[in-house]
Amino acid sequence: MNFKGLIKDLKFTHHQRTGIFLLFAIIIVLQTIYFFIDFSLPEKSFPEKEKWMSLQSEIDTMKLIKSKEKPKIYLFNPNFISDYKGYKLGMSVLEIDRLLAFRKENKYVASAKEFQDVTKISDSLLMEISPLFKFPDWIQSKSNFKINKKEFIQKPFFKKEKIVVLDINQASQEDLVKIYGIGEALSLRILNQKSILGCFVSMEQMNEIWGLSPEVINELNTHFKVVIPADLKKISINEASLKELSQFSYFRYTLAKQIVTYRSMNGNINNIEDLSKIKGFPVDKAKIISLYLEF
Structure with a gap:
């Protein structure tokens, strides 16, 4: 193997050695920075979050305290034990049925001992549940319980004040404002309508007065009635002029003219039926209108 050639190939130039040295220097500097400088981001503070976390801590503390509290024990009347209640207390179905049968006879147990005699529960179960029994005073002293008959004597009812029914045609403003829902304006409106008509002939005419509610009209019907005056001046339907007919509140000029034309033809x-045949006549008010007319 030619090692000399390999060593020759591994020789670096001056620039290459400088580059390698700088590379190592950079690596060392970066490693130093990595180990000695904390790059973690600072945690932002959220006041609302801190508030909720503090509240949650209080809730957790309260839950812990509540879990350590002993459950509150409620006393009960053993005469009214249901199937489910008896089952929760540890009674058998037969023992519960014995109590229910005893109660069907309209009897009551007045002590823990009597409860055991009726239900036949064991002494151990009686010792466990009897501290929860609470008997009413009237059961515990039922032998001395007496009914005071005087307490059950029915007291006489107060008689309702008799309502004095007045004639609406004689009513004053003072009489009208006594009715609930009628003030000065409505009372004057009723009196003005009466003045225009001469008098009222029916309480149904209250429905024609603007501003009176059904409740107020009902009150008026309770406290007032209509008495037609004997001296009521009626309109002679066959002799009245066009002007006289048109001045009547239930006739307009057009209808008054139709009546005069009908008479001439x-x-x-002769009667209200003939009058109702005329075009434009308010048939729904025929009964009231007839009381103002003379045929």
């Missing part, structure tokens, strides 16, 4: 109007 067909003669007298």
Whole structure:
């Protein structure tokens, strides 16, 4: 093997030796930097996260305290033990059935001993569950329990105040404002409508007054009624002029003109049925209108 040739090939020039030296120097510097300088990023601080973590710590502490607390024991009346309750207490199905059969006879156990006599549970189970028993006072002293009959005497009911029903045509503003839901404005509106009509002939006319709710109308019907005055001046449907007819609240000028035309062509109007045949007549108010007319 020619070692001399190999050694000759491994010889480096001055520039090559300088490059190798710089390479090693760079490697050493980088290794030094790597081992002695911390490149980890600083952890950012999040106030909200810290707040929630602090709250979570409190919750965990409370859970730990609660887990160490002994469960609260509730006393119960053994007369009302259900199937599930009896099962949880360690009673057998037969023992539970004995208690239920005893209760069906409308009887009550008044002590732990009596409970054992009825259910036939073991002494060990009785010792375990009897501290949880709580008997009402009336069961424990049922032998001395007496009913005071005076306590059950029905007291007389207060009689309702009798409602005085007034005539709506004689009602004043003071009478109207006493009704719940009627103030000064509505009371004046009712009185003004009465003045226009001369009088009311039906309580149904309250539905025609703007602003009265169904509840208020119901109250008005409870406290008032209609008494038609004997001196009510009725409109003579066969003799009244066009002007007189058009001034009537339930007739407009067009309808009044139709009535006059009907009279001239067909003669007298004999009843409300004849009048309702005229075009434009408010048939739904025929009964009320008829009380203002004279045929």
